[in-house]
Amino acid sequence: SQQGEEDPQALSIQEGENATMNCSYKTSINNLQWYRQNSGRGLVHLILIRSNEREKHSGRLRVTLDTSKKSSSLLITASRAADTASYFCATDRTMEYGNKLVFGAGTILRVKS
């Protein structure tokens, strides 16, 4: 089963609007990461937030983490058509041989110009 689950599954907004995507997970984590995937391409890392952090910013991206609710959100401000992509959260969990990242199913974001 997926560790991270994003919602909504799909989001369509106008250019200039803000986009918010949410991620929920089930077990304790070391950190949570967000990735972006353009159509037909590999995933690209956006931002990492540690389990002891509550908020992190990177350019137009703002990520929050609430470990008590086991949830995170990704906010993209002043969206652009070029932000159209799929966005995935990934949780870093400790396993027998080390850590591994488990991904959610993703949110498809479409920004209309």
Next chain:
Amino acid sequence: NAGVTQTPKFQVLKTGQSMTLQCAQDMNHEYMSWYRQDPGMGLRLIHYSVGAGITDQGEVPNGYNVSRSTTEDFPLRLLSAAPSQTSVYFCASSYETGTGLYRELFFGEGSRLTVL
């Protein structure tokens, strides 16, 4: 900067055939992994490795084998391809921070496999 290189980009197999998806990284990363991506399922971890000679299973390992004889290479072998293995496969690598935790994954561009 090559990063993570996957070959082939596209492959069509018949049921029962075997093949190897190649993955190489030039960043001296200890951690390497294979994911498959299916519509509506996100990425699911197949196998991963935390260093040469060390591999472990992920969420969906059945039908796949891996080995890690060098730091650079992490091939994924399909022993007897089945239509259920039709998917896009991604290889990814990462570096260890010195505290036992890994940072961001660097992904290849993917290998699209169709099994008829």
